[in-house]
Amino acid sequence: MGLGKLLHDHARQGHAEGTINHPRAYDVLASIGFAGRRREVFTRLAALSGARPGDRALDVGCGTGYLTRVLAPLIGSAGRVVGVDPSPSMVEYARRRAPENCSYVVGEGQALDLPDRSFDVVVTSLAVHHMPEAERGAAVREMFRVLRPGGRLLVAEFRRPANRLLAGLLSLVGGAAHRHSPRDLLGELIPRAGFHVEGEGDLPPLLFYVRAVRPRA
Structure with a gap:
């Protein structure tokens, strides 16, 4: 059993690996896993999201709220960051560390209890691989639904690092996250949901990202 499995409860309906409940x-x-570069990497993700002062941003599968807290100063006091995660313990952990412009709710990415066109930015990092393959399309369509026309999407997933030692460590802690390339994992999910893909790339040492926009028309 990989060490990552120890973080999960048993898988339940709607989750490929079960929810993570040990924040x-x-x-x-x-x-x-990020070899001391976690802050650097997530600061870059926040910049890639295009978040600006006054924006409303949503983090799907927010976990401990790490990325939401990095986004918070970019959005400022006039904006709002909302994190959604299926694990109550992760949401509670995130709430205890939240700046004033962040809030968190327990919920499923596949069925967001949020209004249509209510966000300027949607991000999701290291969450898609936790969803059953059959429900990933529904989750991306939900991200499309809650974004306003012209709103921006950023999806980040694991990629296998070139460093063999780091790759071996991640195979212990990451479980299924490293069995497939992120391009295979995401496939055509993003354009099929209606997004226009603007770019993609690697973010060393561990991530692959896709940036997309909801068309205005």
Whole structure:
């Protein structure tokens, strides 16, 4: 059993690997996995999202709220960051560390209890691989639904690092996240949901990202 499996409860309907319910352990393993560069990498993700002062941003599968807290200063006091995660313990952990312009709700990415066209930015990092393959399309369509026309989407997933030692470590802590390339994992989910893909790329040492926009017309 990979160490990552120890962070999960047993898989239940709607989750490929079960929800992660050990937030402190998750943050420790994430820090190790990013080789001390977690803040640097997520700061870059926040910049790639295009978040601006006054925006409303949504983080789907927010986990411990790490990316929401990085987004918060970009959006400022006039904006709002909302995190959604299926794990109550992760949401509670995120709430205790939240700046004033962040809030969190327990919920499923596949069925967001949020209004249509209510966000300027949607991000999701390291969450799609937790969803059953049959429900990933529904989750991306939900992201499309809650974005305003012209709104921006950023999806980030694991990629296998070139460093063999780091790849071996991640195979222990990441479980199924590293069995497929991120391009295979995401496939055509984003354009099929109606998004226009603007760019993609690698974000060393561990991530692959896709940037897209909801067309205005």
